[in-house]
Amino acid sequence: MSDDAKIYGLLAEFAGPDELVRGAREVSKAGYRRVETYTPFAVEGISDALHFRPFAVAVIFLVAALLSASAGYFMQYYASVISYPENIGGRPLNSWPSFVPITFEMGVLGGVLGGVLGMLLLNRLPRYSHPVANVERFRAASSDAFFLCVESSDPRFELDRTKAALRHSGAIQVTEVPLES
Amino acid sequence: MDSTASETAPILPPDLTDDSITERITGIVVKRKMGYGWIGGFAIAFALLMMFNYAIAVLFTYGVGIWGIQVPVAWGFAIVNFVWWVGIGHAGTFISAVLYLCHQEWRTSINRFTESMTLFAVACAGLFPILHLGRPWLFFYLMPYPNTMELWPQFRSPLVWDVFAVTTYAIVSVIFYFVGLLPDLATLRDRSPHRWQRIIYGILALGWRGAGRQWSRYKMAYLIMAGLATPLVVSVHSIVSLDFAVGIVPGWHTTIMPFYFVAAALESGFAMGLILIIPVRHFYGLKDIITGRHLANMAKLLLATSLVVGHGYFTDTFMSWYSADPYDKFITADKFTGSYAFGGWMLMILDVGVVQLIWIRAVRQSPIALFFIAILANVGLWLDHFILVVQSLHSDYLPSEWRMFYGTKWDWMTLFGSFGLFLTLFFVFIRIFPMVAMSEMRGLVHKKPGETKEAGA
Numbered sequence: 001m002s003d004d005a006k007i008y009g010l011l012a013e014f015a016g017p018d019e020l021v022r023g024a025r026e027v028s029k030a031g032y033r034r035v036e037t038y039t040p041f042a043v044e045g046i047s048d049a050l051h052f053r054p055f056a057v058a059v060i061f062l063v064a065a066l067l068s069a070s071a072g073y074f075m076q077y078y079a080s081v082i083s084y085p086e087n088i089g090g091r092p093l094n095s096w097p098s099f100v101p102i103t104f105e106m107g108v109l110g111g112v113l114g115g116v117l118g119m120l121l122l123n124r125l126p127r128y129s130h131p132v133a134n135v136e137r138f139r140a141a142s143s144d145a146f147f148l149c150v151e152s153s154d155p156r157f158e159l160d161r162t163k164a165a166l167r168h169s170g171a172i173q174v175t176e177v178p179l180e181s
Numbered sequence: 182m183d184s185t186a187s188e189t190a191p192i193l194p195p196d197l198t199d200d201s202i203t204e205r206i207t208g209i210v211v212k213r214k215m216g217y218g219w220i221g222g223f224a225i226a227f228a229l230l231m232m233f234n235y236a237i238a239v240l241f242t243y244g245v246g247i248w249g250i251q252v253p254v255a256w257g258f259a260i261v262n263f264v265w266w267v268g269i270g271h272a273g274t275f276i277s278a279v280l281y282l283c284h285q286e287w288r289t290s291i292n293r294f295t296e297s298m299t300l301f302a303v304a305c306a307g308l309f310p311i312l313h314l315g316r317p318w319l320f321f322y323l324m325p326y327p328n329t330m331e332l333w334p335q336f337r338s339p340l341v342w343d344v345f346a347v348t349t350y351a352i353v354s355v356i357f358y359f360v361g362l363l364p365d366l367a368t369l370r371d372r373s374p375h376r377w378q379r380i381i382y383g384i385l386a387l388g389w390r391g392a393g394r395q396w397s398r399y400k401m402a403y404l405i406m407a408g409l410a411t412p413l414v415v416s417v418h419s420i421v422s423l424d425f426a427v428g429i430v431p432g433w434h435t436t437i438m439p440f441y442f443v444a445a446a447l448e449s450g451f452a453m454g455l456i457l458i459i460p461v462r463h464f465y466g467l468k469d470i471i472t473g474r475h476l477a478n479m480a481k482l483l484l485a486t487s488l489v490v491g492h493g494y495f496t497d498t499f500m501s502w503y504s505a506d507p508y509d510k511f512i513t514a515d516k517f518t519g520s521y522a523f524g525g526w527m528l529m530i531l532d533v534g535v536v537q538l539i540w541i542r543a544v545r546q547s548p549i550a551l552f553f554i555a556i557l558a559n560v561g562l563w564l565d566h567f568i569l570v571v572q573s574l575h576s577d578y579l580p581s582e583w584r585m586f587y588g589t590k591w592d593w594m595t596l597f598g599s600f601g602l603f604l605t606l607f608f609v610f611i612r613i614f615p616m617v618a619m620s621e622m623r624g625l626v627h628k629k630p631g632e633t634k635e636a637g638a
Contacts (some may be wrong), residue, residue: 016627017627038380038390040277047393050394051264054400064408075325079333101339101416105349106349111405115406126388142372144199146622
């Protein structure tokens with residue numbers, strides 16, 4: 001299908017968030033998998049309709065926080081017990097209660113740095129440009145327009161049939177997304 | 182009285198749409214011309230900032246001897262200002278993180294404001310410990326780094342915990358702020374009339390497109406960050422309080438400190454929030470987005486924290502009597518009858534007494550009244566930290582050492598100069614970033630009436 005190769009996909013605009021969720025569910029039910037929505041705020045129900053769970057982000061936060069907290073504790077342990085042991089009135093060198101605050105702060109710091117970086121990288125950000133931005137109307141996606149894009153790389157993608165399916169699912173306008181502007 | 186002034190006003194105007202909220206908030210940033218009001222305000226703030234720079238330049242030239250500090254009062258304005266500014270930062274994180282986790286939807290109108298306030302307050306706070314160092318050019322000794330002297334910071338010292346806590350707090354606040362701003366930066370990129378604006382906001386927005394999977398990961402990250410910021414905000418001022426509580430100075434050495442410091446921090450932050458929000462909503466015509474109900478809710482939080490602070494005063498005084506420790510009893514009695522008695526009474530009148538006016542509905546609904554109560558509360562809290570630091574130190578174990586502390590003009594210039602830094606940053610913020618979190622507001626607009634929880638009653 002040489003025609004389909006030239007376009008990135010079909011961009012369907014919906015009237016509002018509820019229509020978009022309904023549309024996304026139908027498109028998903030019709031068997032399309034390379035589907036993405038573009039909305040000006042986090043619409044509830046979209047993740048379910050797209051069968052997506054942001055599990056990886058949570059795991060990255062947890063792992064980063066635990067690693068960073070351990071590193072924070074080890075730093076204090078190393079300084080106080082190995083590198084510069086000092087006997088103060090016979091108190092234990094590994095005085096763990098006084099190491100708790102820094103361990104906690106390091107855990108939060110590492111968790112947030114790692115988690116946010118992970119979130120951005122999984123979202124493929126920062127990114128210079130994206131084919132959907134070739135559609136002039138797409139600018140409104142950050143203010144008040146709700147889009148759904150079926151990508152041409154989807155195995156079930158056929159220009160006319162997909163267009164019809166999108167119209168059927170409630171789209172008010174369907175545009176072809178060119179690969180190059 | 183118009184409907185937006187009422188305490189029962191809806192948290193959003195009913196005619197607000199995705200487009201109108203976007204147009205109004207982005208318009209302030211990318212279209213509105215700089216008015217004389219803004220230029221005048223900025224000029225005053227900037228002049229104060231220059232005074233701050235001058236005071237710091239003199240300080241770095243001649244050393245901390247230009248300040249009023251002396252033995253036994255070796256901790257003076259710098260520490261007082263540090264504690265006060267860090268505290269102001271706390272309410273921002275509280276509103277952003279704790280109220281987010283509690284689904285208090287009214288926070289959406291004001292969280293961007295208070296997060297900005299947090300950043301700028303922490304920027305002011307972070308300077309003071311460095312200014313306070315006798316040799317500020319060696320500030321990096323506070324950080325653990327590999328060095329040829331093979332020395333480490335003393336990890337058992339609260340002063341070192343403090344470095345980690347405040348640094349972590351500053352970094353996490355910046356990231357939290359930026360992540361919250363990301364979708365709004367994308368909106369600014371798409372709505373700016375000029376190419377140079379689109380380029381700058383485009384770079385800052387990192388290519389955000391609002392894809393469903395992006396939003397999903399974003400929300401997850403935001404939720405977890407709020408979860409991490411909640412214990413963080415409690416830990417930071419607790420650790421600051423340990424700078425005092427771990428010392429054996431009478432008046433400092435008590436276990437009430439972390440609890441009471443966090444309450445005082447939140448109180449000063451809510452007060453500062455009101456001080457900033459009330460004029461801005463007036464001058465930028467945002468009274469329908471930040472309604473009387475938002476102000477009343479903020480005022481109630483101010484009232485609640487002031488009661489906790491009052492409880493702290495009571496417990497502190499009671500425990501000092503109950504402990505039967507002669508030194509502690511002396512310093513507590515001295516607070517109300519000694520040389521600093523005026524401050525000791527004044528601080529309670531201002532940060533607990535005056536705030537009780539908020540019980541009256543008419544006061545709660547009057548922005549002007551709230552504005553002045555908030556200013557007085559913050560003066561009271563500054564005095565509170567002043568009395569805590571100075572009065573406890575000025576008469577310690579050795580009566581031959583006792584000495585009064587008097588701030589010099591450099592002390593006062595540094596204090597008022599720091600307002601210059603804070604306000605300059607704030608004036609810049611309202612020109613370059615959207616004042617209200619637009620993407621979250623859109624989410625609220627689309628909630629069905631039944632779903633919107635009646636918050637803050």
